[in-house]
Structures are given as C-alpha cells and as structure tokens.
Amino acid sequence: MTTATPGDTERRLRPRGQRTRARLLDAGLEVFTQKGFHAARVDDIVKVASTSHGTFYLYFTSKEGLFEALVEEAAGDMSVLIDSLPTRIRNDDLGRAALRAWVGQFADLYSRSGGTLRVWAEAELSGDRMAGIGDDLMGSLAAALASRVTIPRRTGLDPAMATLALIAMCERLLYYGMTGQLKADHDVIVDTLADIIADAILS
Amino acid sequence: MTTATPGDTERRLRPRGQRTRARLLDAGLEVFTQKGFHAARVDDIVKVASTSHGTFYLYFTSKEGLFEALVEEAAGDMSVLIDSLPTRIRNDDLGRAALRAWVGQFADLYSRSGGTLRVWAEAELSGDRMAGIGDDLMGSLAAALASRVTIPRRTGLDPAMATLALIAMCERLLYYGMTGQLKADHDVIVDTLADIIADAILS
Amino acid sequence: MTTATPGDTERRLRPRGQRTRARLLDAGLEVFTQKGFHAARVDDIVKVASTSHGTFYLYFTSKEGLFEALVEEAAGDMSVLIDSLPTRIRNDDLGRAALRAWVGQFADLYSRSGGTLRVWAEAELSGDRMAGIGDDLMGSLAAALASRVTIPRRTGLDPAMATLALIAMCERLLYYGMTGQLKADHDVIVDTLADIIADAILS
Amino acid sequence: MTTATPGDTERRLRPRGQRTRARLLDAGLEVFTQKGFHAARVDDIVKVASTSHGTFYLYFTSKEGLFEALVEEAAGDMSVLIDSLPTRIRNDDLGRAALRAWVGQFADLYSRSGGTLRVWAEAELSGDRMAGIGDDLMGSLAAALASRVTIPRRTGLDPAMATLALIAMCERLLYYGMTGQLKADHDVIVDTLADIIADAILS
DNA sequence: GATGAATGAGAATTCATTCAT
DNA sequence: GATGAATGAATTCTCATTCAT
Numbered sequence: 001m002t003t004a005t006p007g008d009t010e011r012r013l014r015p016r017g018q019r020t021r022a023r024l025l026d027a028g029l030e031v032f033t034q035k036g037f038h039a040a041r042v043d044d045i046v047k048v049a050s051t052s053h054g055t056f057y058l059y060f061t062s063k064e065g066l067f068e069a070l071v072e073e074a075a076g077d078m079s080v081l082i083d084s085l086p087t088r089i090r091n092d093d094l095g096r097a098a099l100r101a102w103v104g105q106f107a108d109l110y111s112r113s114g115g116t117l118r119v120w121a122e123a124e125l126s127g128d129r130m131a132g133i134g135d136d137l138m139g140s141l142a143a144a145l146a147s148r149v150t151i152p153r154r155t156g157l158d159p160a161m162a163t164l165a166l167i168a169m170c171e172r173l174l175y176y177g178m179t180g181q182l183k184a185d186h187d188v189i190v191d192t193l194a195d196i197i198a199d200a201i202l203s
Numbered sequence: 204m205t206t207a208t209p210g211d212t213e214r215r216l217r218p219r220g221q222r223t224r225a226r227l228l229d230a231g232l233e234v235f236t237q238k239g240f241h242a243a244r245v246d247d248i249v250k251v252a253s254t255s256h257g258t259f260y261l262y263f264t265s266k267e268g269l270f271e272a273l274v275e276e277a278a279g280d281m282s283v284l285i286d287s288l289p290t291r292i293r294n295d296d297l298g299r300a301a302l303r304a305w306v307g308q309f310a311d312l313y314s315r316s317g318g319t320l321r322v323w324a325e326a327e328l329s330g331d332r333m334a335g336i337g338d339d340l341m342g343s344l345a346a347a348l349a350s351r352v353t354i355p356r357r358t359g360l361d362p363a364m365a366t367l368a369l370i371a372m373c374e375r376l377l378y379y380g381m382t383g384q385l386k387a388d389h390d391v392i393v394d395t396l397a398d399i400i401a402d403a404i405l406s
Numbered sequence: 407m408t409t410a411t412p413g414d415t416e417r418r419l420r421p422r423g424q425r426t427r428a429r430l431l432d433a434g435l436e437v438f439t440q441k442g443f444h445a446a447r448v449d450d451i452v453k454v455a456s457t458s459h460g461t462f463y464l465y466f467t468s469k470e471g472l473f474e475a476l477v478e479e480a481a482g483d484m485s486v487l488i489d490s491l492p493t494r495i496r497n498d499d500l501g502r503a504a505l506r507a508w509v510g511q512f513a514d515l516y517s518r519s520g521g522t523l524r525v526w527a528e529a530e531l532s533g534d535r536m537a538g539i540g541d542d543l544m545g546s547l548a549a550a551l552a553s554r555v556t557i558p559r560r561t562g563l564d565p566a567m568a569t570l571a572l573i574a575m576c577e578r579l580l581y582y583g584m585t586g587q588l589k590a591d592h593d594v595i596v597d598t599l600a601d602i603i604a605d606a607i608l609s
Numbered sequence: 610m611t612t613a614t615p616g617d618t619e620r621r622l623r624p625r626g627q628r629t630r631a632r633l634l635d636a637g638l639e640v641f642t643q644k645g646f647h648a649a650r651v652d653d654i655v656k657v658a659s660t661s662h663g664t665f666y667l668y669f670t671s672k673e674g675l676f677e678a679l680v681e682e683a684a685g686d687m688s689v690l691i692d693s694l695p696t697r698i699r700n701d702d703l704g705r706a707a708l709r710a711w712v713g714q715f716a717d718l719y720s721r722s723g724g725t726l727r728v729w730a731e732a733e734l735s736g737d738r739m740a741g742i743g744d745d746l747m748g749s750l751a752a753a754l755a756s757r758v759t760i761p762r763r764t765g766l767d768p769a770m771a772t773l774a775l776i777a778m779c780e781r782l783l784y785y786g787m788t789g790q791l792k793a794d795h796d797v798i799v800d801t802l803a804d805i806i807a808d809a810i811l812s
Numbered sequence: 813g814a815t816g817a818a819t820g821a822g823a824a825t826t827c828a829t830t831c832a833t
Numbered sequence: 834g835a836t837g838a839a840t841g842a843a844t845t846c847t848c849a850t851t852c853a854t
Binding site: 216217219220223254255256257258261 | 838839
Binding site for chain 4: 442444445528529542545563564567568570571572574575577578579582587588590594595597598599601602605606
C-alpha cells in the first residue's frame with residue numbers, strides 16, 4: 001500500500017521522509033500490537049521510531065491517522081488472502097494440499113497484520129469504528145471459503161456459520177501463537193488447523 | 204493510600220451497601236464490555252449505576268479494582284465449566300448429546316462472563332496481581348477437554364493443540380454472537396460448534 | 407476549658423455525650439500533632455476515637471471547629487504560663503531557682519499543648535488564620551518575661567528581642583524533645599534551657 | 610508511570626527549558642513557603658510561574674518531586690554553612706567577630722532556604738526517599754558548632770544540647786524575622802543571636 | 813525536515829460534609 | 834445518640850496535539 005494514503009500527508013516524500021514515515025509505521029504496529037489502541041501512547045511510538053513528537057505529526061494527522069494507515073495495509077493483506085483461495089476445493093489429496101497451503105498463507109499474512117486486526121476489533125468496541133474500512137474481514141473470508149467447498153449434509157449445518165467458526169478458530173489460534181501463549185511450531189499449528197477444517201467442511 | 208483499604212471484599216455491608224456495590228459491578232460489566240478497559244470512564248460506570256464518583260471509590264479502590272472483581276467472577280464461571288465436563292465423552296449418541304449440552308453451558312456462561320474475559324485479554328494489565336488469577340483460562344479448558352476424549356489418530360494431531368483450537372473457535376464465535384456481528388439463533392450456533400468439535404475429536 | 411465552646415454545639419451534654427466529645431478531642435490532638443492540619447483526615451480522627459463520621463459532626467461543626475477547640479485549650483495553657491511568671495526574677499540563687507521552676511512548667515504545659523501550637527502555626531501559613539485566638543502567644547510570653555528581669559547592658563541588646571529569642575529557643579528544643587528528634591532526659595533539657603536563659607538575661 | 614521518567618535531573622535541557630524549570634523552582638519556593646506543602650496547589654505554583662499544568666509535569670514528576678528538588682538545594686546550603694564554621698572559636702574579639710559573621714551567613718542562607726526547611730519539617734513526608742536527605746540538618750549544625758568551641762564548665766551543661774538549643778533559637782528567630790512576625794532590622798537580629806550564643810558557649 | 817517545549821481539555825481520585833435510618 | 838452510606842467540588846496528573854526555532 002504505497003499509494004497516497006488519505007488521511008495522511010499527500011505530498012511526495014523524499015527518500016529521507018519515506019524512511020521516517022516507514023519507521024513510524026513499524027513503530028506503530030509494534031506498540032499498538034503490544035498495548036492496544038487506547039493504551040498506546042504517541043510518546044511510545046515516537047520513542048520506538050527514535051524520532052520526535054513534532055515529526056510524528058508531520059507524517060500523520062493523528063494517532064488514529066497512523067492506525068488507519070496500518071488498518072489499510074492489513075485490509076489489503078486480507079483481500080489478497082481472499083483472492084488466493086482456490087476456486088474449488090475438493091475432498092481429495094490435491095484439495096487438502098491446497099487448503100493446507102492456503103492456511104499457511106493465512107498464517108504468514110496474519111503474522112504481519114494480525115496484531116492490527118485485533119487492535120482494530122478492540123478499538124471498534126469503543127465506538128470509534130473506523131468507517132467501514134474493512135468492517136467484517138473475517139466474515140468476508142468465511143463467506144469466500146464457504147463458496148469454494150461443498151459442505152457435507154451431515155447435520156444440516158449452516159455452511160456460512162460453519163466456515164465462520166473455522167475462520168474464527170484460525171484467527172484465534174494464530175493469535176495465541178503470535179503472542180506466545182501457545183508455544184508451538186508454526187507448521188504444527190498450520191497442520192492442525194488445516195486438518196480440522198478439512199474434516200469439517202470437505203464432504 | 205492513607206485511608207484503610209476501602210477495598211473490595213472488605214467490610215460487612217448493610218443491605219443498602221450490598222445493592223450499591225452490585226449495581227456498580229453490573230454497570231462495570233456493561234461499560235467495560237462495550238468500550239474496553241481503557242476507553243471505559245469511571246464516569247460512565249457511575250452514570251449507569253446512577254450513583255456518584257465518591258460512592259464508586261467507597262466500594263472499589265480504583266477502576267482497576269472493580270475490573271478485578273469482575274475477572275474473579277468470570278474466572279469462577281470458567282472453573283465451573285471445567286468441573287462440569289463429563290469425565291469421559293464417547294463417540295456415540297450419548298457422548299454427542301453430553302458434548303452438545305456442555306457447549307450449551309459454555310454459551311450460557313460466556314454470555315455472562317465472556318465480555319470480561321475478552322476485555323481482560325485486551326487490557327494488557329500484565330504483571331500486576333491480576334495476571335495469574337485466570338491466566339490461561341482457555342488453555343485450562345482445552346486441557347480439560349483433551350483429557351476427556353480419545354482423539355483419532357488420523358493425522359497425528361497434537362490433542363492439546365486441537366482442543367485448544369476448538370475452544371478458541373467456541374470462544375470467538377460466541378463472541379461474534381454476543382456482539383451481534385453474527386446474527387443467528389443461539390441454538391444454531393451451539394449446534395454448529397458441537398458438531399464441529401464432535402467431528403474433530405471423537406474417534 | 408470545659409465552658410461552652412463557641413463554634414461547637416452549645417447544648418448541655420449527657421455523660422455519654424461528654425465522653426464521646428472528649429474522645430474526639432483527644433483523637434484530634436493526636437492526629438493533628440502527627441500529621442498537621444491539612445494532612446489530618448477526619449477519617450483518621452474518627453477512627454482513633456472509634457466513632458463514626460456522622461458522630462463527629464454531631465459535636466463539631468467542621469474539622470476546623472475541632473481544631474479551634476484544641477487551640478483554645480492551648481491558649482489557656484499559655485496564659486496560665488504567663489500568669490505563673492514570678493513578678494521579679496533576681497540574679498541570685500532564689501531567682502535562678504524560680505526561673506528553673508518556670509521553665510519546668512513551660513515544659514509540662516508544652517508537652518500537652520505544644521503540638522497544637524505548632525500545628526496552628528503551620529495552618530496559619532496557609533492563611534486560614536484562626537481569627538486572632540492567640541495570635542502571638544510566644545510574643546506575649548517573651549514580653550512578659552522581659553518585664554520581669556533586668557537585662558544587662560552589655561551589648562545594648564534589645565530586651566524584647568533577646569527574650570523572644572530565648573522563648574523561641576525553649577519552644578523549639580522542647581519540640582525536638584517531644585518528637586523524639588532529641589533523645590534526652592526531660593530534666594536535662596530543662597536545666598540546659600534555664601541555664602542559658604539565666605546567663606543571657608540575669609544581670 | 611508508563612512514560613520514561615520525565616524526572617528532575619534527567620534530560621539535557623535547552624536554555625529555554627532551563628529557564629522554565631528555574632521559574633517553576635522559584636514559584637514552588639514561594640508558594641510552599643507561603644502555604645505549606647499540603648495547602649500549596651500545583652495550580653498556584655503554575656500560576657506564579659506563568660506556565661501551564663502540562664509544563665509542570667514536563668519538569669517534575671509530581672508536586673512532591675518539585676519539593677524534593679527544593680529540599681536538595683536547601684540541604685546544600687546547610688552543608689555550606691557547616692563547612693564555613695571557623696575551626697576554632699576563641700573567647701576574644703576575633704572569635705566573637707568570627708561568630709557574628711557566621712551567624713550573619715546563617716541568616717543569609719536561611720532567607721533563601723529557611724522556608725523550605727520549615728515546610729519540610731512540617732510536611733511529614735516521612736519514610737520516603739526524602740527522609741535522610743538532610744534528616745537532621747539542625748542537629749548536624751549544632752554538632753559542628755559544639756566541636757569548635759570550649760564550653761564553660763559552669764553548670765555541667767551538655768555541650769551538644771546547649772548548641773542544639775542555640776541553633777534552634779537562631780532558626781526560629783530568623784523564621785520570625787522572615788515571616789514578618791518579628792519586625793526588626795536584620796543586623797539587630799543577628800547581633801542579638803550572636804551575643805546570646807557567645808555568652809552561652811564561649812568560656 | 814526535524815525537534816524540544818508548551819498547552820489544556822479531560823481523566824482518576826480524595827475527602828469534608830450531609831443524609832437517612 | 835449514633836452510624837453507614839452518599840455526595841460532588843476540588844485536586845493531581847496525563848497525553849494528544851500545536852508551536853517556535
């Protein structure tokens with residue numbers, strides 16, 4: 001997302017400015033992820049980016065402004081994820097491998113953007129609701145997944161809800177992995193998730 | 204802190220005091236759930252409880268103090284949930300029914316305590332006395348569940364991780380239901396969750 | 407000072423009420439002496455007197471009201487001290503003995519009222535200035551003393567100032583003794599003070 | 610305390626910052642001296658320094674923090690005073706002149722730091738890091754003085770106590786002079802004090 | 813481009829005093 | 834007479850944002 005970001009400064013930046021802006025974005029991601037939106041202090045971000053308050057407001061209009069830029073990045077990642085879903089996932093070795101690969105990609109993107117998404121969910125609670133930027137990312141993901149598979153008739157499950165549940169599961173387990181609450185090998189996590197999903201929705 | 208701990212569980216309270224304290228707890232739950240810990244204002248809580256700032260500090264040492272009391276309640280709910288797990292869940296109609304009932308109970312308790320747990324996860328009140336109260340509630344739940352079932356050998360899944368994934372799924376989907384992001388019948392949600400779980404871990 | 411105290415409740419008190427009021431006065435003296443006027447909490451006083459907030463305001467109109475009652479007691483003590491000064495202190499064994507006895511009495515009264523006087527001086531700083539109740543107690547003491555002795559012509563000392571200096575000395579040293587900053591036998595302190603005074607002002 | 614200690618002696622300050630900090634110190638001295646620690650409002654200090662609340666906390670962590678800085682200054686003054694005592698004070702014209710000069714210096718330093726010392730004594734900020742900074746300044750002064758003179762055998766006075774009494778006298782009389790309770794020429798006050806001291810401890 | 817300094821609205825907390833039982 | 838509960842004005846402190854250099 002290097003395109004001109006609304007809400008921030010539009011001006012063309014020279015290389016030095018580019019670097020400063022990037023440092024602030026990285027710092028923001030780090031601090032927001034660690035503390036959440038409200039507890040994060042501009043002071044913390046600025047310190048991590050080793051720059052000054054004044055400089056911060058040279059690149060972003062507000063704390064929220066910086067956060068929005070991060071959310072856009074994350075939303076971009078998520079739409080990449082939707083686009084990369086195989087059009088049709090069959091219940092055979094190939095389908096399962098594709099599913100597994102996709103969950104792997106989910107994990108990769110999540111390690112970059114997951115923190116932002118989480119913080120964003122929290123901030124939303126407070127009513128700040130960043131105008132629909134990516135309002136129901138997990139929902140969209142679930143819907144996309146649902147459209148690619150044939151869900152077994154078993155119990156007359158609602159396909160939309162089942163996929164939402166599974167996406168929710170992925171999100172949350174990856175989150176545990178990211179925060180260190182779940183100490184486990186990345187591949188094992190991905191395997192487990194892919195296996196449960198396959199078992200649940202591939203007929 | 205010169206005054207004798209006005210604290211939480213201190214002092215025998217008269218009926219009137221009891222009621223006020225309860226009103227504050229309810230109000231706290233409501234406001235924290237809606238706004239998160241940092242965005243919640245003591246002012247909001249006090250308004251919802253229709254009492255005054257001064258009164259608030261008569262019953263709780265601080266905003267954090269009230270929150271701690273809520274966390275303790277929630278942790279209690281969760282341990283009830285662990286205790287109510289059937290000792291052995293078989294892959295037959297009875298086992299599935301028991302599992303379904305238990306997920307139902309999860310949903311019920313979650314509708315009461317889920318908000319607190321979520322806020323607590325967000326709040327990064329780390330290190331303080333609160334850490335540890337119920338540090339890894341979901342983890343304990345997952346471990347308990349894992350010990351009650353025989354997980355199929357299929358993919359050589361790590362049982363602990365699989366159950367954690369499934370518990371995470373429950374938590375998150377119930378959360379969507381609670382906040383209204385997922386508009387669906389309570390029973391359908393519970394059915395879906397129980398079904399996925401059964402499918403994944405009952406051999 | 408058991409006479410009806412202005413600022414407080416005038417009513418005739420039954421024995422039980424008398425006792426409660428006395429307990430509050432004692433508690434007030436203790437807490438004010440220890441913490442000073444502003445840092446003293448009504449809560450502390452009430453706790454020491456083992457009674458309740460409500461009761462406090464049954465006997466005194468305000469925190470300041472209780473303090474005023476204490477100041478009146480102390481002012482009474484000081485005027486006793488003035489009255490007990492020998493009319494004429496000669497530079498002979500008798501005069502010195504009388505002076506020594508008087509300093510002893512100063513010390514005794516100070517152990518009772520000194521704390522109040524000190525707190526009163528502090529509170530005065532803050533502009534609360536309890537309308538001239540005993541505005542310049544030490545000054546009056548000094549003036550009285552000056553009028554009883556013949557100060558040696560030595561250096562052309564200002565008698566008023568010299569006696570004020572000596573009274574100030576007494577007050578401060580007794581204070582050190584009272585707070586425990588000066589650990590010494592009561593009699594030794596009194597001896598030292600009497601000796602320095604005699605030496606300075608008895609011609 | 611999430612922000613990196615804005616603290617006192619931290620950060621190299623630019624000239625402008627230096628000036629602001631100095632203004633706050635001056636204002637603090639003024640307000641504390643006038644009202645005492647507890648009655649002094651940060652608001653008052655800030656107003657006198659003609660700056661804002663926010664700025665105050667840029668230079669000091671708290672009201673107490675500013676006060677500590679003042680106490681350190683005052684303690685410094687007092688140790689200067691100890692160091693400047695003549696090594697040996699004889700009972701001759703030279704000795705008396707030296708003593709008189711020293712009392713004069715006492716008076717000068719007291720006019721700067723006396724208020725702080727007094728407030729500090731009042732404040733009962735006991736136990737905290739401040740205790741000890743200059744815990745017994747007057748005591749040290751007295752001990753130093755005692756070691757420089759030969760006290761007459763007269764009454765078998767305890768030299769340490771006698772000098773403490775005299776230092777206490779100085780402190781208190783200078784205080785009266787400072788607050789205007791004693792309206793008198795500075796030199797006369799110093800003369801009187803020096804004379805009483807000489808008379809009491811020079812054999 | 814960058815930065816240290818300044819600001820002030822807003823938040824948490826305290827505590828003297830009043831009220832209802 | 835006594836007391837627990839309630840109150841809200843006053844106070845300290847925080848922090849996103851703006852300003853001057």
